Amino acid sequence: MNLSIKVGLGSCGLAAGAGEVYDAIEKYLAENKLNINLQKTACIGLCFEEPLMEIIANGEKSITYGQVTAAQIGDLIEAFQIGKPIPENVVLSNFMVASENENLQKQKRIVLRNCGIINPQSIEDYLARDGYKALEKSLKLERKEIIDEMKNSGLRGRGGAGFPTGLKWEFAYNAQNDKKYIVCNADEGDPGAFMDRSVLEGDPHSVIEGMIIGAFAIGADEGYIYCRAEYPLAIRHLKKAIVDAEAEGFLGDNILGTNFKFKLHIKEGAGAFVCGEETALMASIEGERGMPRIRPPFPAQSGLWSKPTNINNVETLANIAWIILNGASEYKKYGTEDSPGTKVFALAGKIKNSGLIEVPMGIPLKDVIYGVGGGMKTEKPFKGVQLGGPSGGCVPASLLDTTVDYASINKTGAIMGSGGMVVMDTGTCMVDVAKFFLDFTQKESCGKCTFCRIGTKRMLEILTKITEGKGKIEDLQKLEELSENIIKGSLCGLGQTAPNPVLTTMKYFKEEYLEHIKEKKCSAGVCVALQKYEIIADKCIGCTVCAKKCPVNAISGEVKKVHFINQTECIKCGICFDVCKFNAINKS
Amino acid sequence: MNNQKAIDGIIAKYNGKKGALIPLLQEVQEIDRYLSKDAMRYVSEKTDVKLAQIYGVATFYTMFRLKPQGKHIIRICKGTACHVSDANSILKQLRETLQLEGDEDTTKNGIFTLMEVACLGCCSLAPVMMINDDTFGKLVPESISEILKKYK
Numbered sequence: 001m002n003l004s005i006k007v008g009l010g011s012c013g014l015a016a017g018a019g020e021v022y023d024a025i026e027k028y029l030a031e032n033k034l035n036i037n038l039q040k041t042a043c044i045g046l047c048f049e050e051p052l053m054e055i056i057a058n059g060e061k062s063i064t065y066g067q068v069t070a071a072q073i074g075d076l077i078e079a080f081q082i083g084k085p086i087p088e089n090v091v092l093s094n095f096m097v098a099s100e101n102e103n104l105q106k107q108k109r110i111v112l113r114n115c116g117i118i119n120p121q122s123i124e125d126y127l128a129r130d131g132y133k134a135l136e137k138s139l140k141l142e143r144k145e146i147i148d149e150m151k152n153s154g155l156r157g158r159g160g161a162g163f164p165t166g167l168k169w170e171f172a173y174n175a176q177n178d179k180k181y182i183v184c185n186a187d188e189g190d191p192g193a194f195m196d197r198s199v200l201e202g203d204p205h206s207v208i209e210g211m212i213i214g215a216f217a218i219g220a221d222e223g224y225i226y227c228r229a230e231y232p233l234a235i236r237h238l239k240k241a242i243v244d245a246e247a248e249g250f251l252g253d254n255i256l257g258t259n260f261k262f263k264l265h266i267k268e269g270a271g272a273f274v275c276g277e278e279t280a281l282m283a284s285i286e287g288e289r290g291m292p293r294i295r296p297p298f299p300a301q302s303g304l305w306s307k308p309t310n311i312n313n314v315e316t317l318a319n320i321a322w323i324i325l326n327g328a329s330e331y332k333k334y335g336t337e338d339s340p341g342t343k344v345f346a347l348a349g350k351i352k353n354s355g356l357i358e359v360p361m362g363i364p365l366k367d368v369i370y371g372v373g374g375g376m377k378t379e380k381p382f383k384g385v386q387l388g389g390p391s392g393g394c395v396p397a398s399l400l401d402t403t404v405d406y407a408s409i410n411k412t413g414a415i416m417g418s419g420g421m422v423v424m425d426t427g428t429c430m431v432d433v434a435k436f437f438l439d440f441t442q443k444e445s446c447g448k449c450t451f452c453r454i455g456t457k458r459m460l461e462i463l464t465k466i467t468e469g470k471g472k473i474e475d476l477q478k479l480e481e482l483s484e485n486i487i488k489g490s491l492c493g494l495g496q497t498a499p500n501p502v503l504t505t506m507k508y509f510k511e512e513y514l515e516h517i518k519e520k521k522c523s524a525g526v527c528v529a530l531q532k533y534e535i536i537a538d539k540c541i542g543c544t545v546c547a548k549k550c551p552v553n554a555i556s557g558e559v560k561k562v563h564f565i566n567q568t569e570c571i572k573c574g575i576c577f578d579v580c581k582f583n584a585i586n587k588s
Numbered sequence: 589m590n591n592q593k594a595i596d597g598i599i600a601k602y603n604g605k606k607g608a609l610i611p612l613l614q615e616v617q618e619i620d621r622y623l624s625k626d627a628m629r630y631v632s633e634k635t636d637v638k639l640a641q642i643y644g645v646a647t648f649y650t651m652f653r654l655k656p657q658g659k660h661i662i663r664i665c666k667g668t669a670c671h672v673s674d675a676n677s678i679l680k681q682l683r684e685t686l687q688l689e690g691d692e693d694t695t696k697n698g699i700f701t702l703m704e705v706a707c708l709g710c711c712s713l714a715p716v717m718m719i720n721d722d723t724f725g726k727l728v729p730e731s732i733s734e735i736l737k738k739y740k
Contacts, residue, residue: 012725015710050712191666191707192707193709193711194707230663230708230709269649271651272648272650287606287607288641346711346712348669348711355712386668389668422672424672433668
């Protein structure tokens, strides 16, 4: 039996301890002089089960183990070799008994076709799975033919707005200039989204190949990948991939013996959410403050250094090679008329199977959450799912039949966005969530447009007031007015979409706002200022610990007598609740 | 200023390259782990980029730090998934363990600097923090002091 072992070493795996697992396997194989091929791979998407180890026999039959610890390694490998049964709790999918994991079954992996399978740092691995074949094919086509194929595929930009990729390429193709650029937007800043990180870490060549094909089609000879600096592993893998692709002749002069040349650079971001907006991103590449510019002129006419520029998102680019190889009509077999293909989502929050998934467009939200996602993590029931990060909105349980495509999601008031899905249960306060996003956009507003700069600040102040129980009923009206004006008065997507989290929560969870304002109550128990700490007289033995620990001396009482919390002085820090050994403090 | 030689080297490396200001400042920052006023002034003199522009860029991006930093940087994730998984309790625990008061972000002994960041992209392991380049997930307040012990 020819055995090989793969360990997922993406950021999530490493954070869960996959590095130690890998070292332990290496040591075990050396000590026992086993001739087993040990390979590194990246994220397969089952992040909730990290660290992951896969043992493969003869290159086909395999068993995947989840939540592996270094101590288990020896037992697991030995059990596999002699065919001994293994504890079920560590087995995720056993391809030997053909009971494939349900999480993986409902998915269709186009973008993630290689993630978790190949070693992302090995160009040979990529080549072995038809890597750079699409480039070879493209270079034999007319440039216009490639653009037509993209238009036929119906692929829409996966960064959030969903603009047709083929059309975007055509604009850049039609622009007359001796110099053009292609840019990959890898500044994935939406909190709660990690699709692009996983693709860059797990399959960097697919993005690079997509860029080279795009560059050839529009007539660009230079490109940039703008990657946020918070993703050090992705940057490392990209750098290696570019060097390897250059060495193999896929980048540089005379690519694959033609006279097409293309040079690719990496630009590290420096921490500014607004740089995910295309014109701000270009300003940042040019070394300026990342502030959006007025459009028109659009980047396709005047972009980077005033040259025609085409900007695509990571996931969009990872689709390209697959479409070229398999054809637009094959691609359109997945998804809907209006939104063909698949979409990668990052599932997070209170969901059981958090991680990365790729599903055909048009699948209902509830299938994503309860099918692929495995439902809720705890016993608390589902409350809402946040789509599209700070630009998106919260979709309530009543709308879980909504299908995942651009038009249907827009109808709910949320947006498809880049693909972050944060699931919330009844322990989440929606006013607090809205406040959280406004706090984010308010900090990240670049300050160029007045409404975005000051309006978001005013909205945050109102929301803070409401979460502190100081809100008034007319504040809701003010929030709506401000929202309307911020949407109208902002130049870029950051401001135009900043009010979405507030508008959708006010639409679907209005009773929560009213509860905070009228009853000064937060049912979820999240808003600190609305919590009330009281001493349960029956349980208090008068040990004085709480009184001593209270930072504002709000607790009074004599030794061995029932204590009392002065509510006007209490700052709701919760220290008394934490230190009481007799459960004599009630938090409500 | 005693870093002139190192800064000269970095400036020479980026000389004539377009759009180089951000990577240049990033490298200069690596020397002292923050951008001092002197360093920015020196870069301005040597590159003919106006000091206002350098300061403008340095204050725009969160990765540029204008105050001396601790030896290890702790980035606590305040992204959506971490927020709903109670990242605030981790932050509270960190501030307590590091004995940071008020607006302080660097410990008195200069070992740690604590930063809040938007999203580290490890949402499935929320709540998450990074110390330098190492990521720690599924945190509970009780795990903090053990993790910090590894860094001195």
